[in-house]
Amino acid sequence: MVGRLRGGQIVLIDGGMGTELQMRGASMDAAAWSAVANLDHLELVQAIHEEYIKAGADVIITNTFASGRLSLAAAGRSGEFERANSNAVAAALRARENAGAEDTVVAGSIAMFHSFQDEERPDDARARADSYRAQAEILAGAGVDLIALEMITTIPDGRAAIAAARETGLPVWLGLTPKPGEDGELRSWTPRGAPEGPPFEEVVAALVDDRLDAVTLLHSVIDVVVPGLQTVRLHFEGPLGAYPEVGTFREPNWEFSDLTPGEYLEESRTWIAGGAQLIGGCCGVRPEHIRALSQGIPRARAIA
Numbered sequence: 346m347v348g349r350l351r352g353g354q355i356v357l358i359d360g361g362m363g364t365e366l367q368m369r370g371a372s373m374d375a376a377a378w379s380a381v382a383n384l385d386h387l388e389l390v391q392a393i394h395e396e397y398i399k400a401g402a403d404v405i406i407t408n409t410f411a412s413g414r415l416s417l418a419a420a421g422r423s424g425e426f427e428r429a430n431s432n433a434v435a436a437a438l439r440a441r442e443n444a445g446a447e448d449t450v451v452a453g454s455i456a457m458f459h460s461f462q463d464e465e466r467p468d469d470a471r472a473r474a475d476s477y478r479a480q481a482e483i484l485a486g487a488g489v490d491l492i493a494l495e496m497i498t499t500i501p502d503g504r505a506a507i508a509a510a511r512e513t514g515l516p517v518w519l520g521l522t523p524k525p526g527e528d529g530e531l532r533s534w535t536p537r538g539a540p541e542g543p544p545f546e547e548v549v550a551a552l553v554d555d556r557l558d559a560v561t562l563l564h565s566v567i568d569v570v571v572p573g574l575q576t577v578r579l580h581f582e583g584p585l586g587a588y589p590e591v592g593t594f595r596e597p598n599w600e601f602s603d604l605t606p607g608e609y610l611e612e613s614r615t616w617i618a619g620g621a622q623l624i625g626g627c628c629g630v631r632p633e634h635i636r637a638l639s640q641g642i643p644r645a646r647a648i649a
């Protein structure tokens with residue numbers, strides 16, 4: 346995949362996992378969202394991965410977005426932190442094997458999910474840093490091919506998560522989430538009702554350097570993908586990615602929009618024109634959307 350990215354080719358990422366689990370009846374936990382599916386509905390996690398591979402995804406992302414130690418503790422399942430993460434990787438690896446797609450890349454997700462939910466407590470920053478490190482170790486030990494940091498929205502957590510990911514020695518993707526600010530400028534994402542985040546470019550400038558293997562935009566509304574890519578490009582010459590969302594989260598569930606696969610494909614062409622090489626989808630994006638990208642976007646199948 347590294348060769349394909351260096352060669353300027355398009356690489357397809359999968360679509361949403363948490364939202365897809367919800368649509369198929371897995372219960373979402375208020376504190377640990379989709380992470381509990383790794384403990385209670387692992388066969389569903391694996392089946393969704395397989396569908397994304399069959400739809401044409403070159404990269405599948407483990408269902409570990411909400412599997413941080415603090416989120417699982419808040420869900421009353423702190424003793425299952427390791428298992429929730431190793432199970433998720435095992436499901437992705439089994440899906441790859443079942444689909445007979447050895448060249449599929451398995452990316453291990455680490456996100457700031459816990460900090461989106463709770464009031465900040467004084468010891469949280471250290472506890473989150475410890476969780477990033479522990480989660481990165483588990484994901485790497487269980488066999489992921491790279492670490493995909495997702496929804497990194499603040500500079501301190503970004504630094505901690507990047508450091509933790511780098512300690513594994515695996516490639517690291519930094520996933521950022523821009524949001525339209527009240528003044529029209531891009532801001533870093535914050536949950537609904539929370540104060541506005543820092544200017545997006547401030548976060549980019551503080552976190553991005555050329556040791557990152559890719560910088561992606563995820564979980565953004567589609568409208569900010571192209572300006573977000575332009576902002577990242579000011580600070581990063583390497584591969585860019587975009588996997589936005591198409592819906593609205595109302596805890597603990599997701600309300601889906603009706604953007605068709607064909608419409609999603611048309612949108613994705615603007616991200617490619619804006620420099621993105623890694624293309625996929627986040628919440629609300631389904632296997633049929635990824636299939637539309639796979640069929641509609643020319644890309645070489647052979648991994649260099």
Ligand SMILES: [Zn+2]
Nearest residue numbers: 564590627628
């Ligand atoms: Zn999302």
